Amino acid sequence: MEVSTNVLQGITAANNNENVPDDCFPALVTSACQGILNQSPHIDPRLRKLDQDVLKETLASFALFISEAAKHDTDVQSLMSLLEECNFSKDRIKTFVSVFCKNKPFLQTLLANTHESLPHVLGVKWRLDYYIKSNHLEKTHQPVYLLSLVTEIPGESELQELNFSCTLEQLQMLVGKLRDASKCVERFAQL
Structure with missing residues (x-):
């Protein structure tokens, strides 16, 4: 799975504890998944205290990262190693993998039904x-x-x-x- 440098920068910004505190990180990843699945139009109240520019950047980056990972059926080990390269803590990696694995079947179903392929x-x-x-x-x-x-x-x-x-x-x-x-x-x- 290849990820653009802009997405990696957005993900790395989410790793900074000043930008996204530990208590907000699970809500950020969950909101990114829900945004793709269009399950929840509202933003988690814990995320409202974050800088809105950082929130937009990190949500967009995680949404792209999650959709690419689901699209390529990326295994957990590859995700963990990519997040380790971005210097994520073990707790944040565990949180991300847990949320991603829980939503992966739904994401893949959505991606399979959403195609704009030419004949x-x-x-x-x-x-x-x-x-x-x-x-x-x-x-x-x-x-x-x-x-x-x-x-x-x-x-x-x-x-x-x-x-x-x-x-x-x-x-x-x-x-x-x-x-x-x-x-x-x-x-x-x-x-």
């Missing part, structure tokens, strides 16, 4: 038509490609088709854009 293209069907004339012009003599992309949306069992038509120039532009996208993905995969 995956599984295949292409195409046909070439040649229009001789149209309603508006007597003679057109223009080839038109009819394309059908067979797609699969993650989480759905049925395949879907996306149908569209294009001219030869539009088809060449589409193929060029797909090649460019493929090269970008290859370069990104090599990083």
Whole structure:
């Protein structure tokens, strides 16, 4: 699991006893989990005495950290070692792991049901038509490609088709854009 430096800074700010006292830390972690799960619209009264800027930063950082940990199904040992690297005390690590493990199944269920994945293209069907004339012009003599992309949306069992038509120039532009996208993905995969 990779965490950005901004998230690590926010988590480290929560480790400072002046920013987040020991009695407020469990409420902070619980509020971050509840914020993701949308269970509790109110903030724990113990957190109201904290500096509001620090509270916003730490809540946001913990929410991102918790959601990434749930998304990647991070094990307890990895979480503990990451928090140890941020110099958390054993009590705070134990508190965090306890709250996280209690909420992890709910977080993973929420993440599994929340997806904004684009459809995956599984295949292409195409046909070439040649229009001789149209309603508006007597003679057109223009080839038109009819394309059908067979797609699969993650989480759905049925395949879907996306149908569209294009001219030869539009088809060449589409193929060029797909090649460019493929090269970008290859370069990104090599990083």
